[in-house]
Amino acid sequence: MSGVAALDRYTGAAxxxxxxxxxxxRHGYLIVKSWTRILSMMYYPTVTMIVWAFVTLYLAPTNNFxxxxxxxxxxxxxxxxxxxxxxxxxxxxxxxxxxxxNLGNLFVSPLTLPEYIxxxxxxxxxxxxxxxxxxxxxxxxxxxxxxxxxxxxxIAFFASLLAFGWAIGLAMSxxxxxxxxxxxxxxxxxxxVIAPVSGVYYPIGVLPSWLQAIAWALPSAHVFEGMRSVLxxxxxxxxxxxxxxxxxLVYLALGAAVFGWSMRHARDHGTLLQxxx
Amino acid sequence: xxxxxxDAAIVVADLSKSYGAVEAxxxxxxxxxxxxxxxxxxxNGAGKTTTLSMLLGLLTPTAGRIxxxxxxxxxxxxxxxxxxxxxxxxxxLPKRLTVGENLAVFADLYGVRLPRERIAAVAxxxxxVDLLKRPYGSLSAGQRTRVSLAKxxxxxxxxxxLDEPTASLDPDIGDRMRTYLERYQHRTGCTMLLxxxxxxxxxxxxxxxxxxxxxxxxxxxxxxxxxxxYGRENMEQVFLDIARGGADEERIxxxxxxxxxx
Numbered sequence: 001m002s003g004v005a006a007l008d009r010y011t012g013a014a015x016x017x018x019x020x021x022x023x024x025x026r027h028g029y030l031i032v033k034s035w036t037r038i039l040s041m042m043y044y045p046t047v048t049m050i051v052w053a054f055v056t057l058y059l060a061p062t063n064n065f066x067x068x069x070x071x072x073x074x075x076x077x078x079x080x081x082x083x084x085x086x087x088x089x090x091x092x093x094x095x096x097x098x099x100x101x102n103l104g105n106l107f108v109s110p111l112t113l114p115e116y117i118x119x120x121x122x123x124x125x126x127x128x129x130x131x132x133x134x135x136x137x138x139x140x141x142x143x144x145x146x147x148x149x150x151x152x153x154x155i156a157f158f159a160s161l162l163a164f165g166w167a168i169g170l171a172m173s174x175x176x177x178x179x180x181x182x183x184x185x186x187x188x189x190x191x192x193v194i195a196p197v198s199g200v201y202y203p204i205g206v207l208p209s210w211l212q213a214i215a216w217a218l219p220s221a222h223v224f225e226g227m228r229s230v231l232x233x234x235x236x237x238x239x240x241x242x243x244x245x246x247x248x249l250v251y252l253a254l255g256a257a258v259f260g261w262s263m264r265h266a267r268d269h270g271t272l273l274q275x276x277x
Numbered sequence: 278x279x280x281x282x283x284d285a286a287i288v289v290a291d292l293s294k295s296y297g298a299v300e301a302x303x304x305x306x307x308x309x310x311x312x313x314x315x316x317x318x319x320x321n322g323a324g325k326t327t328t329l330s331m332l333l334g335l336l337t338p339t340a341g342r343i344x345x346x347x348x349x350x351x352x353x354x355x356x357x358x359x360x361x362x363x364x365x366x367x368x369x370l371p372k373r374l375t376v377g378e379n380l381a382v383f384a385d386l387y388g389v390r391l392p393r394e395r396i397a398a399v400a401x402x403x404x405x406v407d408l409l410k411r412p413y414g415s416l417s418a419g420q421r422t423r424v425s426l427a428k429x430x431x432x433x434x435x436x437x438x439l440d441e442p443t444a445s446l447d448p449d450i451g452d453r454m455r456t457y458l459e460r461y462q463h464r465t466g467c468t469m470l471l472x473x474x475x476x477x478x479x480x481x482x483x484x485x486x487x488x489x490x491x492x493x494x495x496x497x498x499x500x501x502x503x504x505x506x507y508g509r510e511n512m513e514q515v516f517l518d519i520a521r522g523g524a525d526e527e528r529i530x531x532x533x534x535x536x537x538x539x
Contacts, residue, residue, distance in 0.1 A: 010359040010388045022385030026371060029378045096371070104368035105428070108333045109386040110359040267351075269296065270327065270336045273367045 010110045016118075019111050023119025024126075027093055031126075041127055042134030045081040049135045052077045053143045069231040071145045073201065078132055078139065078147050079227060080200045082158055083220055084191050085131045086165020087172070089124025091187035094173040098181055104273045113263055117256065120173070121166050128162060150227065153236045157223050160241070163248040164219040165191075170255030174262035177271075199224045219244040219251065285344075286311040286436055286468035287332065292341030294327050294492075301327045303492040304341070309485070314462065314469040316479040316500075319489035320520040325472040326367065328489070329438050332470070333363055345436060359387060362434040364425045366441050372414025376405055376424050379413055380431060387432035395431060402457055403427040404450070418445040426454060430461055439471045443478060451475075455482060476512040486512070488519045495519055 031037050052073040060066040066073075097103050106116065139145045147154060172190055176183045197204075197211055198220035204212055215221040222244035229237045266272050285308035294302040302324040309315045317325045330336035332343060334354035343350040348357040370379045377396065384392035400406045403423045408416065413424060422445050429437060442458070443451040455478060461467060473479055479486060480500050488496040488503075496503065496519060500512050507515045 015388055018385050018388060022382050025378075025385060026374065026382045029374050029382075030371070034373075100371040101367075101369035102371055104335060104365060105370065105383070106386070108335055108358060108361070108363055109383065110355055110388070111386055112355055264337075267335065267337045270294075270330055272335050273326070273330055273365065 015110075016112075016115050019109075019115045020118045020122065022111070023093075023116060024122055027096065027119075027123050028126075030096070031130075038130060041085070041131040045078065045085070045131050045135035046138045048081070049074055049077050049139050050142065053139070053145070065232075069228075071149060072228070072231055074139055074143065074145045075147060075150060075227060075231065076200050076224065078135055079157055079161060079223065080195070080198075081132050081135065082128055083161040083165045083198075085128035086124050086162040087169040087191050088165075088187065089127035090120045090166055090169025091172045091176070092127070093120045093123045095176065095181075095184060095187060098176065107272055113260065117170065117259065120169070124166060124169060125162065128165075150230055153226065153230050156236075156241055157227055160219055160223050160244045160248060164223075164244075164251060167248065167251035167255035168194075170252070171258040174255075174258035174260075177259070177262040177266055194218055194220060197221065203228065216243075217247065219247040222247070284311050285309055286346055287470060288342075288344040289328075289332070290342040292328065292331060292343060293339045294324075294331060294336065295339045301492050302331070302338075305489070305492070305494050307487050307494060307497065309468055309470055311468050312462070312466045313484040314471060314482050315485040315487060316483040317470060317472045317487050317489065318479065318516060318519075322491075323489040323520070324492040325489060326365070326440060327492075329363070329365070329440055329470070329472060332438060333361070334358065357436075359432065360434060361436045361438065362387075362429040362432055363438040364422075364429045364440060364442050366444055369421075370413050370424065370428070373412055375410050375412055376400075376416070376427075377409035379424065380409075380427060383428050383431055389432055399427040399431055402430075402461075404453065419447060419450055422446050423450065423454065426457075433465055433467075435465070435467055437467050437469045439469060439473075441473060442471065443473075443475060451478075458482065476516055480512050488516075490519060490522060 056066055056070060056073045060070055097106060136147045139147065150157065168190055169187075172187045175186055197207065197215040198218060199207075199215060200220075204215045204221050204225060207215055222240040226237045226240040226244075229235050229240070287309040289308070290306050292302055292305045293300065305324070305328060307315075317328060319325050327336065331338050332345060332350065334351035337351060345357050346360055348354075350357065374382070377400075380396045380399070381392060384396060389395050396409075397406075400409055403426055405420075405423055405427055408420060408424070413421065416424065422443070426442060429439070429442075437458075439458075443454050446454060458469065459482065462469060469482075471479070471483060483500060486497060486500055486503055487494055498506065503515050504511060507518050509515050509518065
């Protein structure tokens with residue numbers, strides 16, 4: 001028999017796109033029907049943005065730096081959240097399958113690992129747009145700050161931070177697959193390890209030299225240095241852009257390799273059927 | 278007959294799986310003929326789920342060869358997985374999604390044509406029409422098993438692997454599901470490999486039986502052949518003989534002699 005799923009229905013780009021759509025459907029249903037989920041995505045970035053906005057209002061009258069760049073802290077916190085939401089979007093998409101004990105169903109279907117990852121990354125973009133987008137709206141309504149004041153470079157900053165978040169999210173997904181849900185905290189905490197060396201709120205130059213060496217190996221440090229350059233000098237630093245892009249390629253390859261290695265380990269040890277809450 | 282691979286949908290040769298020093302499956306060889314239902318039987322830990330997992334490409338064998346519908350597994354799993362499906366008590370579906378949403382997701386994953394019509398049809402067959410808008414997590418165990426079966430036949434698979442497919446169903450629904458699977462097989466020619474502890478189900482549905490104990494195939498044949506060979510009245514008794522490893526050699530020899538004389 002030929003079956004409903006004939007050969008042309010499950011090979012090629014259209015079939016791959018349909019399977020990625022299935023992953024988006026599966027997680028989209030969850031988001032669309034739950035206003036609490038949408039609220040929780042916007043809650044943290046909005047509250048953090050409000051705190052830093054008030055810090056700015058308090059310090060700006062006596063601080064030359066903030067007089068020159070009054071939107072600095074708000075812009076920094078919003079961009080930092082692009083990285084955070086980007087990473088969390090990838091990790092949480094995977095953790096949801098873990099809790100649902102659905103990994104076995106997914107990976108005996110025609111879904112390939114690259115297609116699953118494509119679904120994770122797309123969900124990460126959606127989560128970042130909802131979370132950070134909501135905070136951006138509040139930043140404008142409450143403080144008349146527009147993230148778009150960064151101009152066209154905003155696109156480069158957004159893409160670069162999102163890509164770095166993806167890389168960390170893929171590596172965290174791999175660690176959770178390897179170590180089980182006991183490692184779930186990694187998904188929430190991992191990003192904060194790099195916060196001190198990303199130069200979100202201060203230049204990399206204030207770090208000790210040995211930490212600077214670590215910082216410059218991270219795309220996030222180049223993005224936030226680039227953001228300061230745009231805000232303070234009105235200059236888009238292409239050098240930082242290209243270094244961040246190259247580093248992102250390396251980290252994305254590493255993140256995907258960790259996830260792929262963990263998947264092979266899971267297939268060797270039979271954990272895809274056993275994992276769950 | 279089981280080892281003749283010419284008309285087989287599933288061919289397994291010298292299949293082994295070890296976890297460190299523990300050998301879960303040891304050199305298993307069998308074939309499942311196209312369009313038939315074969316039971317994979319054995320006590321807990323006999324290697325049934327491990328074998329099914331390797332057939333599905335979820336678990337990488339330590340040694341041996343698997344061919345499903347002419348494709349080598351797991352090397353070519355993405356060519357054959359669209360033509361297969363499975364149910365297992367070890368997996369679940371997202372609980373916050375409704376039954377209809379879950380089926381829609383899997384219809385996309387399997388590339389089902391006319392998904393709405395197909396979902397409506399399997400919902401009708403599996404008695405799920407009234408449950409399509411209910412969250413999967415709000416269903417009873419029996420209802421979830423029916424949803425799992427609906428998911429398993431959604432893509433009209435040519436090979437269906439069923440791990441305890443009617444566990445937790447009441448006798449009425451269990452019987453209806455067996456009837457549905459039999460009709461489905463009659464209509465589509467599907468090949469089924471069934472792991473079950475329900476010996477009535479095995480006698481009713483299965484053309485062949487493969488008995489596993491401690492990861493080894495210890496016997497195989499048609500249910501009636503096995504019942505006759507062991508001198509027993511039903512598969513339940515045969516199962517106990519084999520699973521406990523206490524088959525009475527004299528009684529088996531006597532039963533064989535009786536069978537030969539008859």
